[in-house]
Amino acid sequence: xxxxxxxxxxxxxxxxxxxxxxxxxxxxxxxxxxxxxxxxxxxxxxxxxxxxxxxxxxxxxxxxxxxxxxxxxxxxxxxxxxxxxxxxxxxxxxxxxxxxxxxxxxxxxxxxxxxxxxxxxxxxxxxxxxxxxxxxxxxxxxxxxxxxxxxxxxxxxxxxxxxxxxxxxxxxxxxxxxxxxxxxxxxxxxxxxxxxxxxxxxxxxxxxxxxxxxxxxxxxxxxxxxxxxxxxxxxxxxxxxxxxxxxxxxxxxxxxxxxxxxxxxxxxxxxxxxxxxxxxxxxxxxxxxxxxxxxxxxxxxxxxxxxxxxxxxxxxxxxxxxxxxxxxxxxxxxxxxxxxxxxxxxxxxxxxxxxxxxxxxxxxxxxxxxxxxxxxxxxxxxxxxxxxxxxxxxxxxxxxxxxxxxxxxxxxxxxxxxxxxxxxxxxxxxxxxxxxxxxxxxxxxxxxxxxxxxxxxxxxxxxxxxxxxxxxxxxxxxxxxxxxxxxxxxxxxxxxxxxxxxxxxxxxxxxxxxxxxxxxxxxxxxxxxxxxxxxxxxxxx
Amino acid sequence: xxxxxxxxxxxxxxxxxxxxxxxxxxxxxxxxxxxxxxxxxxxxxxxxxxxxxxxxxxxxxxxxxxxxxxxxxxxxxxxxxxxxxxxxxxxxxxxxxxxxxxxxxxxxxxxxxxxxxxxxxxxxxxxxxxxxxxxxxxxxxxxxxxxxxxxxxxxxxxxxxxxxxxxxxxxxxxxxxxxxxxxxxxxxxxxxxxxxxxxxxxxxxxxxxxxxxxxxxxxxxxxxxxxxxxxxxxxxxxxxxxxxxxxxxxxxxxxxxxxxxxxxxxxxxxxxxxxxxxxxxxxxxxxxxxxxxxxxxxxxxxxxxxxxx
Numbered sequence: 090x091x092x093x094x095x096x097x098x099x100x101x102x103x104x105x106x107x108x109x110x111x112x113x114x115x116x117x118x119x120x121x122x123x124x125x126x127x128x129x130x131x132x133x134x135x136x137x138x139x140x141x142x143x144x145x146x147x148x149x150x151x152x153x154x155x156x157x158x159x160x161x162x163x164x165x166x167x168x169x170x171x172x173x174x175x176x177x178x179x180x181x182x183x184x185x186x187x188x189x190x191x192x193x194x195x196x197x198x199x200x201x202x203x204x205x206x207x208x209x210x211x212x213x214x215x216x217x218x219x220x221x222x223x224x225x226x227x228x229x230x231x232x233x234x235x236x237x238x239x240x241x242x243x244x245x246x247x248x249x250x251x252x253x254x255x256x257x258x259x260x261x262x263x264x265x266x267x268x269x270x271x272x273x274x275x276x277x278x279x280x281x282x283x284x285x286x287x288x289x290x291x292x293x294x295x296x297x298x299x300x301x302x303x304x305x306x307x308x309x310x311x312x313x314x315x316x317x318x319x320x321x322x323x324x325x326x327x328x329x330x331x332x333x334x335x336x337x338x339x340x341x342x343x344x345x346x347x348x349x350x351x352x353x354x355x356x357x358x359x360x361x362x363x364x365x366x367x368x369x370x371x372x373x374x375x376x377x378x379x380x381x382x383x384x385x386x387x388x389x390x391x392x393x394x395x396x397x398x399x400x401x402x403x404x405x406x407x408x409x410x411x412x413x414x415x416x417x418x419x420x421x422x423x424x425x426x427x428x429x430x431x432x433x434x435x436x437x438x439x440x441x442x443x444x445x446x447x448x449x450x451x452x453x454x455x456x457x458x459x460x461x462x463x464x465x466x467x468x469x470x471x472x473x474x475x476x477x478x479x480x481x482x483x484x485x486x487x488x489x490x491x492x493x494x495x496x497x498x499x500x501x502x503x504x505x506x507x508x509x510x511x512x513x514x515x516x517x518x519x520x521x522x523x524x525x526x527x528x529x530x531x532x533x534x535x536x537x538x539x540x541x542x543x544x545x546x547x548x549x550x551x552x553x554x555x556x557x558x559x560x561x562x563x564x565x566x567x568x569x570x571x572x573x574x575x576x577x578x579x580x581x582x583x584x585x586x587x588x589x590x591x592x593x594x595x596x597x598x599x600x601x602x603x604x605x606x607x608x609x610x611x612x613x614x615x616x617x618x619x620x621x622x623x624x625x626x627x628x629x630x
Numbered sequence: 631x632x633x634x635x636x637x638x639x640x641x642x643x644x645x646x647x648x649x650x651x652x653x654x655x656x657x658x659x660x661x662x663x664x665x666x667x668x669x670x671x672x673x674x675x676x677x678x679x680x681x682x683x684x685x686x687x688x689x690x691x692x693x694x695x696x697x698x699x700x701x702x703x704x705x706x707x708x709x710x711x712x713x714x715x716x717x718x719x720x721x722x723x724x725x726x727x728x729x730x731x732x733x734x735x736x737x738x739x740x741x742x743x744x745x746x747x748x749x750x751x752x753x754x755x756x757x758x759x760x761x762x763x764x765x766x767x768x769x770x771x772x773x774x775x776x777x778x779x780x781x782x783x784x785x786x787x788x789x790x791x792x793x794x795x796x797x798x799x800x801x802x803x804x805x806x807x808x809x810x811x812x813x814x815x816x817x818x819x820x821x822x823x824x825x826x827x828x829x830x831x832x833x834x835x836x837x838x839x840x841x842x843x844x845x846x847x848x849x850x851x852x853x854x855x856x857x858x859x860x861x862x863x864x865x866x867x868x869x870x871x872x873x874x875x876x877x878x879x880x881x882x883x884x885x886x887x888x889x890x891x892x893x894x895x896x897x898x899x900x901x902x903x904x905x906x907x908x909x910x911x912x913x914x915x916x917x918x919x920x921x922x923x924x925x926x927x928x929x930x931x932x933x934x935x936x937x938x939x
Contacts, residue, residue, distance in 0.1 A: 381730060
């Protein structure tokens with residue numbers, strides 16, 4: 090017991106800043122968003138109208154939740170729950186991998202395992218640590234809701250739902266850490282799982298059955314595949330039913346059982362997906378520093394491209410469903426006419442929203458290419474390359490070129506997937522050019538993130554990894570969730586994603602794209618030129 | 631004689647830390663030059679400046695008469711480099727990393743020739759090129775860098791503690807490769823903190839401490855700086871033990887008699903040891919740290935006081 094306490098204290102000590110930021114930051118955002126929601130939608134009639142629009146367009150439901158009436162608490166739960174659960178999920182999986190696979194990868198777990206604590210106890214400590222963190226997050230969010238004057242039992246159910254889905258994600262993170270040899274692989278699989286859970290419940294909501302009064306939706310089956318979906322099924326503030334939470338908690342128990350079963354049979358430092366014996370000589374790709382940069386970024390590219398393809402397929406195949414539902418209901422058409430003007434097509438709005446997500450995926454991929462340059466520097470392998478005939482300026486320029494290629498590949502893959510998905514749409518001839526424009530419109534914003542990451546690499550090398558992810562993460566939250574969180578317009582406008590052109594038929598405004606293009610290319614050029622005077626840092630020193 | 635490496639008053643600051651403080655280093659063509667200093671003396675920093683990976687804050691450095699910072703890529707055609715702490719790509723095999731580095735150095739124009747040179751090195755270093763980088767131990771990572779450095783002919787080899795992590799057998803293989811490349815006319819700068827390693831290989835030596843050159847010359851010229859420790863079992867000689875002429879620091883402790891003699895006078899005490907028929911004789915070459923303590927101890931003390939005040 091005392092050893093477990095020591096390990097727990099060490100985890101709390103290591104995470105004290107990071108976890109405090111996740112917990113307090115998420116709770117504060119919840120508090121601020123809820124109060125902003127009631128500033129905007131204070132009247133029951135306002136809420137009734139916006140619910141009607143949301144159910145009519147369905148797009149909104151993918152990024153919000155299950156409509157459950159005009160009660161204040163239920164309305165806030167509908168707007169915010171899925172997003173908060175997404176944050177809790179990312180917090181939990183990063184926590185799980187950080188204290189398990191990353192420790193093993195860096196060799197620190199070996200020291201700990203050599204003490205009487207052994208191989209298994211540190212994982213138990215991580216489970217306890219993660220569960221406590223999720224309970225803390227649930228309580229803080231319940232407090233944030235109560236602080237806004239919402240019903241306390243409903244608030245506690247919402248907090249419990251956050252904690253339960255977070256614990257399910259924690260268990261998956263621990264499972265991925267057993268499966269993969271690197272923390273990068275485990276984190277990648279976990280983030281994909283969390284995003285899939287978010288999107289599955291979005292699909293469930295968007296494809297659900299609306300009630301006659303257009304205030305409720307009964308979600309479709311994809312929701313039942315998602316821990317976040319079961320959180321929504323509690324119907325916090327209305328039904329207040331805790332029973333659906335048994336499913337994510339049960340999933341967590343089973344997963345954690347599997348984790349301990351796996352850990353008790355495998356070697357320390359080994360994984361279930363073993364490395365293969367490699368080739369003795371290098372292939373033709375590894376003939377130049379560009380080939381090396383390409384090879385080092387290939388796995389990054391493949392995983393983000395898979396995300397792009399999935400999102401693109403969803404965008405168009407779902408837009409046809411949305412069009413069908415909306416087209417059959419005269420009341421819906423009336424609401425849409427009022428909300429979006431006569432010309433707007435639901436399908437166009439839907440496609441634009443989904444390709445906004447594709448843009449974020451491509452931008453993350455580009456940021457990761459810039460971060461790879463920094464990892465090469467810290468790891469010392471950049472030094473080996475730059476000690477050959479490769480000049481510094483060319484070396485960074487090649488990373489930029491790889492970054493441009495990965496952006497184009499992710500966007501193109503998503504565009505092609507969208508075209509394939511559009512084949513079943515009611516009107517493919519107008520949808521297909523719309524899809525391709527929407528994919529291309531993301532390019533300038535992605536170039537901004539690539540350029541800015543390389544600029545940070547050139548001038549503030551140590552900040553490359555944290556700042557690179559923070560910039561794209563904050564921009565994605567502001568750009569995608571800013572409107573949902575009711576953030577002020579100037580704040581949302583800080584995000585390059587907010588300036589990506591939105592294709593809407595003939596009168597698309599491309600000027601924002603040109604500005605982004607200029608900024609992106611300018612930042613990249615400044616970074617590459619700065620390499621003329623930039624020293625290589627050694628071993629992080 | 632051609633000068634390959636020349637630095638004059640080389641300085642390097644990292645913020646408020648001074649890594650190099652007026653370093654002078656001259657290496658002539660064809661010589662094996664030992665670059666000696668304790669950990670943190672500035673050896674790696676100097677080599678990184680010579681490679682154009684870091685820029686000097688003051689003083690000058692030339693390599694083949696060119697500026698290593700501005701002409702880096704051009705100079706690198708003529709250089710083979712082994713870093714002090716070798717990292718390899720975790721997801722590339724050792725064989726892939728060797729081929730990649732050789733191609734980047736432009737050493738594979740004659741493919742068959744390169745393959746035979748590489749294969750010979752892989753054999754003599756007993757290296758398995760099929761494993762992924764993350765699976766290699768420190769010694770095996772070192773072999774990746776050594777094979778890549780020696781598989782492509784160079785005019786100058788910059789080797790930063792190249793034998794760290796190698797077992798004694800591999801050190802012998804390394805020494806033979808150094809002999810081979812210098813026989814072909816190459817120049818070698820070999821940094822180390824182990825004096826005996828440098829003694830065995832090098833024609834000339836530069837000793838640095840705290841970023842400054844303290845001694846430079848041939849090994850014979852530096853011999854006067856060092857004392858060798860001689861020790862044997864106390865029970866094998868009659869007590870009380872009479873000090874042998876020319877010896878210093880006599881100590882009888884833990885059943886051992888030990889004393890030191892100037893390294894160039896070791897042979898002169900051997901007849902007396904033979905006459906005494908001593909048992910369990912050991913002759914230990916001086917460590918660099920001892921050398922520093924002996925000759926620069928006063929300076930270390932004053933430096934320590936200055937740092938505290």
